Amino acid sequence: RKISYSSSVFSLVQARPSLLTGAGFCTENPSNPNPIFLPLWDMAVGFSPLSAAALCYCALNRIKRCNFGSWSAKVAREGFPQFQLKGSEAAKPRSPGEMAGGRRSVLVVVCVVLLATGGVCEVLELTDSSFQSTVNEAELAAVLFHAPWCPHCHSYLSDVFSPAATLLGSEDITMATLDIDAAKEVQTKYVIQQVPSIRLFRKGQMFPYEGPRQQVGVADLVMYLREERDKQGLEENPVITLTNDNFDDITTSELILVEFYTDLCVPCQRLEPIFADAARQLQRETPPIRLGRVQIPDQMKVAERFPLEGYPLLIFFRRGTQYNYTGPKETASGIVEYMRQQAGPSSIPLEQTVDVKRFINRRAISVVGYFHEDTDSVLLREFRESGNLVRTEMELGHTHQRGVAGGMGQDPDTIVIYHPVHLVSPWETGHSVISSPPSNASQLRQLYLEHARPLVGQMTTGNHDNLYSHRPLLVAYYDIDWSSDGFKATQYWHDLVASAARDFITSGVVFAIANEEDFLDDLRGVGLSDWGEDVAVTLYAPGPLKYAMTEELSRESLTSFIQDYLDGELVPHFSSEPVPKPVKGALIRKVVGSNYLSEVGNTKKDVMVMLCRPSLPDCREAAEFYKKLASQFHGVKNLVFTEMNVALNDPPVGTDISSLPSFLFSPRGSHDIAPVTPRPKDDADLAFFLKYKHYS
Template identity: 20%
Template structure:
């Protein structure tokens, strides 16, 4: 009955609000943002622009997720903001790229760290809306819960206090932490001398931290997020979960001489605690090849330092190019903090044989030079070697390239998507074809049948230079 009451109340508020709905998604703007949060305190917001191609591709999944969540009891709504016109909200949330997602929990803002499919969006939001603080009033139960979890936050205070409300907000915002509240005198006598008290238990660094500060939800979230992370961690499954599963940026040294770097690297970890997770990948003793491949480290003839930024649902990689020592690593981190580093992008070397069956072999480091040539219409196939999709496409693609090889202003190219990463374009589908005519270098994706006839009609439609005098009829 209570759920039905809240569902009815929310629907009534929406009916009398100024919030529009597009395919199940609330349309938020500079004027109705506060009203939206009055109706639903916890809200996922997508910042998009109408010109963003990935935003367009993602839109159907977001709408499906919105409709699924709206069936919840009480209903859960998601929203979107057109960043091209709602400048105040863009400034308020410091939005710099699109799409960007922010999750609001009782007016506190956290980054969305889920996926882009309908089921992942739904699962991520429900995992937070269903979180709760464990209420335990027997000290033996508390001790057992602390023992069973790696990290535990314990609040000792009355259940209806403002501190308890802030603690619940922190619980919804933070991953990988066990939240417990105790209101009985026995807990107070065992763990503290005053209330309210917040204690953080963990098996590394300071094993027990007694929080000192105000009990706003923002302060609690900042404190727990900063102190839940170890200052240094050996590379293992725990490190993978903390960095990739919880969107914490990390910095790694890949080396076969751990002892040479560990002392000063651990000290830097303490200095940047809560900002970066420090880890050494020991190539002599750990199964390091998978993570090395992820960072494009093919062989370890000398140590390598890499930084992975997983914030805002990204996986941006940076590589230290100078000598590895404490001073240079610290400068490297400071440049990253200030946005002064270029993202490292994997690239094959430019091949000696530039053409294969009339198709130009393109790699990451020469992609812009080829595609951005304003005197050429450029067709690029983004492929995965040995995949069935590429086997089905390659014959048709090479056949058409041969038929049109007489056209000097038309280039057929291909790039291995598994070995090259690009800044200018984000390709979401595998074995796809994009066209970059001389008058539109943003790129147009081909969505037709993967055959020569279909690709030819597509090229004719968008080409800047006229397609004439085919060698043979296709």
């Protein structure tokens, strides 16, 4: 078989070097009928991942005869010929034979001496009946969930998963597949929503798959699975089961993250293996960070003490004090990183003036407290507690040294918020001083957030909810690059916006720049995703209303745009996708901005609508139980389920979309569209609401 060579010479060798003692290329020389053998080990170019997989497949199956022409056939029958290397030049084989044909090509020649004694790893086809016993017995099982109608599943199975299974040979890794169309019980139990999808199992316990997602090569999957196999101490689940009796004792520890869940909650089921994996990683911290779970309704005595607005609800406790978890829930690494931020001191001691200067001279918001020598003052205690409330937004430091405060030009018992140095324009000082700070952590946090924004700050996906939720807000979107390569261009546009913003300091408008790649949905929402200029400018106003600047950015055009808004002369942008064609039998009807009122305010039917933004994890979780609810009520007369993506469609002015997802209901005989209150936690809450509204 002729296989052309390309990149990635060592993908085979890295995957399983012990398989082969000889493998290489055989090249033709027009002036010499004898081929020259070039060992694979000395080549600078090599096989593509698929070619490497094919080569190892031959090795593992102990192929004795390869159809590479008479010479390669002879080698396959009689063994690897003797050869010597002189520098980088390969000598001729002693008994080369003749090459079949006179083609100018590169032939892969496989000369195999098997050092491994194992056989070929079989990809098991699992069913509902065989699944549990198989994963219960496996030290490590990688299960590929697929569907017969999915073309990506077929290509991934044939090009990556099966060759990886072959490379793994008889290693202690079980490779298996399961057809979700045929095995509905397993699909339901493990909440498999997408295909192809891989899950890992150790002695029956499911673990999240965090390996390569794209078809980047067989070797990547093989190496990832070997790393997973070699991990130690993963059999036991370190998540603590919290009950009415032990909850208070355990949550008074240094730091613990608690999940409130129900058994029937689909997002809870998906979070379970991720939560357990995060617990395993965090228990290795010094000191360990613990994770626990509270099952609802079994532990209702505990649950009644907390505002359980949705499941799963994550709350963490620091020495008994409760804090809302605002980090990611989709990966174990995201939970781990967030909880690591919550560990350690909330404020860093700064002993010298040089320590303070080093602390504030960074690309982060820094808060420094200058205090008297009393190390146990109420203000200092509340300052430290305020640091716990803003760990993900800014960093705090403090000093008791009077000389340090004087060296920084500050009085004792003063708190100063320092803006990131690269965002300070020529028209501002770069810091805000709180000269009489309140002795209350929550009030301090509020003051930090009010003063944390420079004249023109940078809005990110991590700070837009807290620092840039204010309206009106003007944002300039462009390619932000603070590295040495892009610093000048990035700073140029920032300072241009700042030059206009300084004229509107008392207007109430907040100004920011943002990386356009991080907010493509927002740009689509105002019709600027294909804007041809370097910078796209949008103004968000209460209502919610949106205004798109349609002129090329300059100081004059920006100043005119802002003034026109303040004078009420701008026309708001209304976003709407094209009206979709009706889909017969659809569980949920998609509505858009232009037909929202006619579809949702339908006086002939009861209509439920979910307003969502698919990029938000909470919206993706709600979409799952909303679909489950629609399926439960499918066929009920005069009841319609609808949904609208508010990233691409604007609801009517006055509709509150500050907290998503949002559920609204319009009863028959009325054009009123009112929010569902209290906010439903899951499909059971929505079902209870609908049964009361629809059947009453």
